Amino acid sequence: MGSVASDTPIETRLFINGEFVPSKSGKTFEVKNPATLKHVAHVSEASVEDVDIAVEAAKAAFPAWSALAAMERQGWLYKLADAFDAELSEISRLEALSMGKPTYQDVSAMGTAIMRYQVGKAYDIQGETSLHTPGFVNMTFRQPFGVTAGIIPWNVTWLMLIMKMTPALVSGNTMVLKTSEKSPLSPLIAGKAMKKIGFPKGVFNIVHGFGRPTGEALSKHMEIRKLSFTGSAPTGRLIKKAAAESNLKNVTLELGGKSPLLIFPDADLSKAVPAAAYSILMNSGQACIASSRVYVHESIAQDFITQMKTAMQSMGKSGDPLAEGTLRGPQADQLQFDRVLSFLDHAKEQKVPTALGGSKESNTGGLYIEPTIFTSVPEDSKLMREEIFGPVVCINTFTDEAEVLKRANDTEYGLYGSVFTRDVSRALRIAKSLEAGTIGINCTSRLLVLICRLAGSSRVGRGGKGASMSLIIGLS
Ligand code: NAD
Secondary structure, eight states: OOOOOOOOOOOOSEEETTEEEOOTTOOEEEEEETTTTEEEEEEEOOOHHHHHHHHHHHHHHHHHHHHSOHHHHHHHHHHHHHHHHTTHHHHHHHHHHHHOOOGGGOOHHHHHHHHHHHHHGGGGOOOOEEOOSTTOOEEOOOOOOSEEEEEOOSTTHHHHHHHHHHHHHHTTOEEEEEOOTTSOSTTHHHHHHHHHHTOOTTSEEEEOOOIIIIIHHHHHOTTOOEEEEESOHHHHHHHHHHHHHTTOOEEEEEOOOOOEEEEOTTSOHHHHHHHHHHHHHGGGGOOTTOOOEEEEEGGGHHHHHHHHHHHHHHHTOBOOTTSTTOOBOOOSSHHHHHHHHHHHHHHHHTTOOEEEOOSBOTTSSSOOBOOEEEESOOTTSHHHHSOOOSSEEEEEEESOHHHHHHHHHOSSOOSEEEEEOSOHHHHHHHHHHSOSSEEEESOOSTTHHHHHHHTTOOOSSOOSTTSOOEEEEOOO
């Protein structure tokens, strides 16, 4: 999508029961543009009372919505997808303004493709039968939960909204969605589109606010039967605990990553280098599936690092997120920026070799971090163990396959892993041994979000042993 200029007024209220409403308390929080640090909007903050009102609206809407034929729900959601498509440039503008994602490489358009795919799955929701017990016929019915909740992060806001909302609604549930305090603006386009097409009121409601009290009010709510969360592991733990202490609601968690990328001597570096660079620079490194730990075979390490420096410098050119051609924006807000800087300071203190970058970008007026490569990083360093969520990659070397697999799997995360090699047996051996929910062979996270959703990947918590895994193989 090209550059986006618009004077369209920005909606900042809650969306409850088909209407935009201010919070009961009148409380708001500020969103600033991370590229300029200038004020963008004051957004309504939902109190516990607002959450209760939204849940009531969703509860009231449930009987009629769940009683519709699947085909009728599909009809509404296809109509909504068309209405969303008409708003794509506004969605991109709002994401750029609130969290700095460049409009030029925005992936929001993928949202409606995913939405149409998920809507099409409505008729695949079926129960099972068995004749295993003599004298009986056994059947299962797959029924909607009732009121569900979605809690989303800020890094791919619009995609997250689509991926929470569509499966819930098409299968007959209603929903209250909480946006992230860092990126609450683009979700309100969903409310605007619903009003435009006369979408049934109360079926989908949007509240804004922080973890406490807004998110907590949802995770503790006694009327919510199912909660789908995407965000960090610490928050995931709090949500499961709140669910356990309230009504034991069913909880689905999609958490963070510290994904390993293994590069063997026979890898095609003309593919591996741009893939590795793109993976850590996409969305300024603020991607759960970023390949943030690279293990390259010692025999090609020098060559690989030299090529990575060149690739990251050219692909990581920063600029105004609203300008056409900007490849990399700022970090999302001051908190994220300070967090990344704390990792860079730690690297300096520990004298970790720095092949590229290592500091904030000066003279930008915004929250920009230099594309950074650390090498020979101790495996027990927090640089290797924690999610940095910035354009910062650690590159270590290896000589032995079994030993590098051990290091790659020595993490509490298990979201994604990848390998570059021309040896088919080795590729499949590595894929089988990496403990992650999705594995890329000769590819990294470019377009991965879309591909693995369509492959039905289980990207929840730790994959690998005892969990399903999906495999994505680059063929070129
Ligand atoms: P976060 O955990 O800080 O916040 C996520 C959401 O949870 C926000 O809406 C926040 O307000 C809310 N929240 C915070 N505390 C809460 C509480 N106590 N109860 C209920 N809700 C609460 O994460 P973030 O910084 O917004 O997002 C970045 C994280 O998300 C990273 O770890 C990233 O890897 C992960 N992520 C994962 C995926 C995936 O598909 N697995 C996709 C995108 C992002």
